[in-house]
Amino acid sequence: MLPVLVTFPAAAQEGPRIAHQSIEGRPFSPAIQVGKTYWLSGKLGATGQTREMNEGRTAAETHNIMRSFQELLGELGMDLSNIVSATVYLTDIADFSEMNAAYTQYFPREAPARVTVAVAGLVGGAKLEISFIAVED
Template sequence: MASKQIIGRGPRGLPFCEGVLAGDTFYLSGSIGYDHERGGVVPGGIVPETHQAIQNLRGVLQKVGMDLVHVVKVTVYLRSMDDYGAFNEVYASYFPENPPARETVAVSGLALGASIELSFIAVRS
């Protein structure tokens, strides 16, 4: 059985961690476009929120020596499918070649009124 390592803590003592490293596979918790320096979701809607969420997840990946090239699976939660096109433009800039497997689902709401939440699975190669 692979060893399991908890990485980071959820914000404000919420009952989750930033990710779990099990062997060479890293399961990252979801991230919204939360700006940890300013406190709150970045203003401006889907484009800046997508950039911020990906940067947040990239920071968690880097805690275990990984980066976006290690991502094999992405789950996308959109508050509105009207944002799908704008989201895809931003997303493609981070995964221009050999993009990970992905599903995108519309949801009725996200934490703090966010427009998007992303979660990643990454594998150390």
């Protein structure tokens, strides 16, 4: 397969094309802005308290993640209605229903596109991780 070179007109390249919302000492940015689109890094909801839970842990982690995204989006001048795509990583696909019940509370209408995948493990023993793509109005 041959690589493809894509070029854009000069007008499309005016001003800063990519804005990183970096945190010093971290090897990633919590948000990357290109035009009106924001790619939001995955968030984990595991805490010392959730790791001790026998029941409801997946829902608790989902709520922690969603509240964290609400805060980040607020800092960027947006809210959950700006989310257009989600990726959910679950360490156990059997937790899908519990995650989904908590997740849908944040998107009662007009939910974003979403993919959910099962993974072998996540950092810190988390049960799930969620990442989003958001677009400014």
